[in-house]
Amino acid sequence: xxxxxxxxxxxxxxxxxxxxxxxxxxxxxxxxxxxxxxxxxxxxxxxxxxxxxxxxxxxxxxxxxxxxxxxxxxxxxxxxxxxxxxxxxxxxxxxxxxxxxxxxxxxxxxxxxxxxxxxxxxxxxxxxxxxxxxxxxxxxxxxxxxxxxxxxxxxxxxxxxxxxxxxxxxxxxxxxxxxxxxxxxxxxxxxxxxxxxxxxxxxxxxxxxxxxxxxxxxxxxxxxxxxxxxxxxxxxxxxxxxxxxxxxxxxxxxxxxxxxxxxxxxxxxxxxxxxxxxxxxxxxxxxxxxxxxxxxxxxxxxxxxxxxxxxxxxxxxxxxxxxxxxxxxxxxxxxxxxxxxxxxxxxxxxxxxxxxxxxxxxxxxxxxxxxxxxxxxxxxxxxxxxxxxxxxxxxxxxxxxxxxxxxxxxxxxxxxxxxxxxxxxxxxxxxxxxxxxxxxxxxxxxxxxxxxxxxxxxxxxxxxxxxxxxxxxxxxxxxxxxxxxxxxxxxxxxxxxxxxxxxxxxxxxxxxxxxxxxxxxxxxxxxxxxxxxxxxxxxxxxxxxx
Ligand code: OOB
Numbered sequence: 454x455x456x457x458x459x460x461x462x463x464x465x466x467x468x469x470x471x472x473x474x475x476x477x478x479x480x481x482x483x484x485x486x487x488x489x490x491x492x493x494x495x496x497x498x499x500x501x502x503x504x505x506x507x508x509x510x511x512x513x514x515x516x517x518x519x520x521x522x523x524x525x526x527x528x529x530x531x532x533x534x535x536x537x538x539x540x541x542x543x544x545x546x547x548x549x550x551x552x553x554x555x556x557x558x559x560x561x562x563x564x565x566x567x568x569x570x571x572x573x574x575x576x577x578x579x580x581x582x583x584x585x586x587x588x589x590x591x592x593x594x595x596x597x598x599x600x601x602x603x604x605x606x607x608x609x610x611x612x613x614x615x616x617x618x619x620x621x622x623x624x625x626x627x628x629x630x631x632x633x634x635x636x637x638x639x640x641x642x643x644x645x646x647x648x649x650x651x652x653x654x655x656x657x658x659x660x661x662x663x664x665x666x667x668x669x670x671x672x673x674x675x676x677x678x679x680x681x682x683x684x685x686x687x688x689x690x691x692x693x694x695x696x697x698x699x700x701x702x703x704x705x706x707x708x709x710x711x712x713x714x715x716x717x718x719x720x721x722x723x724x725x726x727x728x729x730x731x732x733x734x735x736x737x738x739x740x741x742x743x744x745x746x747x748x749x750x751x752x753x754x755x756x757x758x759x760x761x762x763x764x765x766x767x768x769x770x771x772x773x774x775x776x777x778x779x780x781x782x783x784x785x786x787x788x789x790x791x792x793x794x795x796x797x798x799x800x801x802x803x804x805x806x807x808x809x810x811x812x813x814x815x816x817x818x819x820x821x822x823x824x825x826x827x828x829x830x831x832x833x834x835x836x837x838x839x840x841x842x843x844x845x846x847x848x849x850x851x852x853x854x855x856x857x858x859x860x861x862x863x864x865x866x867x868x869x870x871x872x873x874x875x876x877x878x879x880x881x882x883x884x885x886x887x888x889x890x891x892x893x894x895x896x897x898x899x900x901x902x903x904x905x906x907x908x909x910x911x912x913x914x915x916x917x918x919x920x921x922x923x924x925x926x927x928x929x930x931x932x933x934x935x936x937x938x939x940x941x942x943x944x945x946x947x948x949x950x951x952x953x954x955x956x957x958x959x960x961x962x963x964x965x966x967x968x969x970x971x972x973x974x975x976x977x978x979x980x981x982x983x984x985x986x987x988x989x990x991x992x993x994x995x996x997x998x999x
Contacts, residue, residue, distance in 0.1 A: 468664035488667070505715045511546045528634050528639075550620055582610075621689065650930060655907060656905070658907050659907065670702065673703070674702045677704035683806070689715045691705065703769070720812060736763060749795070757785070760785055793888055839879055844876045854866060875891055877889045899930070918940070920940040922938045954967050
């Protein structure tokens with residue numbers, strides 16, 4: 454297929470490689486196959502050209518059509534000026550174009566940064582800056598939001614940006630449809646090199662980019678497809694934002710394509726949209742975050758007949774309560790699979806034939822026999838078997854470092870390459886993981902991750918604020934919501950909560966990061982060493998509104 458490429462010719466500033474002996478082992482054992490992601494459409498089209506690969510609201514494409522369109526767009530990207538190693542921020546809703554774009558970029562060795570439609574100028578600006586992106590690919594409007602305005606404001610602030618490509622009405626930007634030209638041969642891409650950047654849920658002021666290689670990403674996709682028994686008859690419904698690692702790789706859309714199945718894209722997970730699609734397309738598998746799964750359980754009371762074809766419901770991204778998990782099989786008539794994963798790598802799945810008790814009480818076990826999982830105390834010493842501790846991991850698809858973040862990397866990884874997940878967990882005798890909480894300063898709002906520091910920094914730009922701390926408060930529907938504790942500057946009028954939210958929006962923060970509740974205090978509680986006492990604040994936040 455491809456001429457051999459020099460595996461050593463990788464720019465090591467771009468990511469922290471696995472130790473060479475381990476990389477050799479992964480290659481020899483066939484874990485890393487040496488297939489670049491951009492070659493998948495051609496490879497799959499050779500296997501089953503006429504089968505339907507992708508379906509969205511407007512279009513149905515066979516594998517042959519996908520391969521052809523990807524080749525034509527790749528030629529267009531090349532003619533435009535995109536080159537291997539370039540980085541491109543991609544922000545597209547659940548439509549086929551996302552796959553055409555990503556595969557075409559991968560075909561050239563160009564690396565997409567996987568932004569979500571919910572991101573606003575603060576996030577997109579940070580991704581563009583950090584990645585020194587040469588291009589942004591977005592849509593004209595979606596869900597009442599005009600992405601051209603977002604990028605228009607960022608163009609003058611982003612020196613590296615040369616191309617803005619827009620689906621739909623392009624205005625002064627480059628029209629996406631016009632980029633498709635006659636396909637031609639393209640040089641091979643190094644499969645050991647970075648393919649894309651996923652986004653970290655974050656704990657710090659700026660979101661971190663997660664470099665994933667072709668080899669490691671495809672391994673996680675292939676192994677996930679196998680764990681979920683995907684085959685040509687699988688029909689995967691994607692309702693979560695498709696650039697997120699869960700619906701993209703676990704096994705998600707890419708896993709379904711790998712297995713030769715059919716991917717159905719929807720732009721909403723509401724039962725009114727998703728249930729008729731399940732019935733029409735004969736959907737066999739889908740993935741939800743816990744709050745959405747709760748909505749489906751309620752809707753299924755009267756609409757179960759529409760779910761007839763559904764075999765597997767995956768739930769992950771945040772902890773699914775045991776009580777809700779127990780309802781899935783009897784009320785939806787399908788198998789539940791809990792999945793505990795992270796964009797940095799490690800994926801844990803309950804297996805389809807696990808005893809029901811393990812499926813409803815654990816978050817699964819590691820995908821790969823090569824995954825290493827440790828539960829340690831705060832001194833990195835192993836805890837006694839079955840005890841709760843900090844979860845560390847390393848393996849063939851877990852990163853060894855974030856993109857250009859040496860100081861953060863020194864904290865986020867152990868000297869021997871384990872990633873500190875920031876999750877607190879315990880192991881069952883069967884090796885399944887039960888997530889018991891978190892040590893990282895992050896709020897998990899129904900699967901959407903909020904880095905406390907990022908929001909605190911944005912809050913502190915308000916002229917009336919002296920201090921701010923963001924903590925999680927328990928919520929029956931989302932699991933957690935964000936509560937901001939605020940201290941007003943002396944002598945200033947205390948702003949209204951609406952004014953605070955407006956200020957954060959003006960800072961360009963995505964809506965899901967805005968605090969659900971603001972509490973004003975004369976000062977923030979401190980720990981013995983003088984740090985803000987977030988535990989005390991979390992306890993305060995857990996009390997009902999006074
Ligand atoms: C997935 O990825 P991220 O990067 O958005 O978030 C990762 C974090 C984990 O470290 C953990 O704190 C939390 O999300 N999490 C869960 C969980 N699944 C994820 N916490 C409790 N129970 C679960 N089942 O969220 C993600 C990536 C790939 C597949 C699935 C989820």
